[in-house]
Amino acid sequence: MKYIIFVTLLWLEVGSLQAQDSTAVRRDSSRAPAAEPKSSDDDLLASLSDSTDKQELLPHKMIFTQRVFWGPKGLLRSMKVAPLTPEGRAKELKVRRTMLGMHQIGGFVTLAGFIAQGLLGAKLYNAKGQEYTDTKKWHERTATYINIAYGTTLALSLTTPPPVVGARKGFTTIKLHKYLAIVHLTGMVTTNILAHMIQSNPELKPYHRAAAYTTFGAYAASIVSLTF
Template sequence: MRKLVLTLSLLSVLLMGHAQTIPADTLSPDMASDSLMADLLSDSSVTDQPLLPSKMIFTQRVFWGPKGLLRVTDIAPLTPEGRAHELKIRRTMLVSHQVMGFVTLAGFVAQGIVGAQLYHATGDRYRQLLDVHSALAAGVNITYATTALLSLTAPPKMLSERRGYSSIKLHKYLAVAHIAGMIATNVLAGMLESNAELKPYHRAAAYFTFGAFALSIIAIKF
């Protein structure tokens, strides 16, 4: 168990070391979108170019779609100038999304270390570790939700996603996995007090969630 905890800690440190290189690698699709938007603003002959991609996720369509909340309320009119500003907002939100991802990953590691000690603790030591573990769980849930919302509600890019394999698609598939794992981990945590036999399943769900989350960061960075 100690070797596993040390491995998880090392992985977190290595990933945090790459945090400063986020914008250049992960936002290149948006760079292309910016270039296309610049063409739209400077060349009146391409005004028939759609301002929104043909495919958007539900949360983006709710806010940023042609009839989204920000459109119908006239907070963000759908114009070339407006879309140029939205792409800048998108870039800021995605950088924040990845920074919060590293914060969440560090929280996962800390929670795993405390959780491993909690399984073998008794008496006052158990209660102390349980309080720490619960506080870390609350913090991780907050940072995890913030990380997800920054991505899900960011303005859409200019172009639809290309067909075929990409690191972005792998990142999204892994996101589905760690979201499911996060839900399972929290549900099982709430059931532990009345059914201690669920501890191995709770731990397995937590390790699965951490693994999928870490791999999603690796996929986008490497």
């Protein structure tokens, strides 16, 4: 069941590459002079409140999880929790900003877990006797912590309200972040599978370690891509 959940998350993350890109937005060109500088987030919220065209309130492409909750016929629309109106979308953009901020914080929390897990894993490979037993216990606890933190951080990204417009054209740090996410999510799945297979197949330890290091490297790079 755990593997099915991870594979499902991987499929959703791949889908996100074609759906949304960033929180950056732009005004409709028909409403502003060509020489006008980029609008701030507050300007965007104000422009949404003045909009009357419902077709422009949502991007054409959304990932599955966003469509389920925030789509034109999504769960929150049907329950009238989040009506699809210019005022409602303005509030959703504020929610999106908050959720993505929490996503970034969760990324650093998870990264700290990866570092601790790496140190424990290196110690575990050379430990013996009681030291091995104690280290293995902490290694397993840290793995549980990482899986929870990683899953929560990913869920925050996948369920945020959609942006006003779709992805920017060309290469961006957001796209790099998401390409790296595919790598580290795949690595998470592989690392977890191999971790459960090592008990009966000790010869898989080098592959488990390689998958873990690859996952950490891709994850750290994805954090750096948005931070600097």
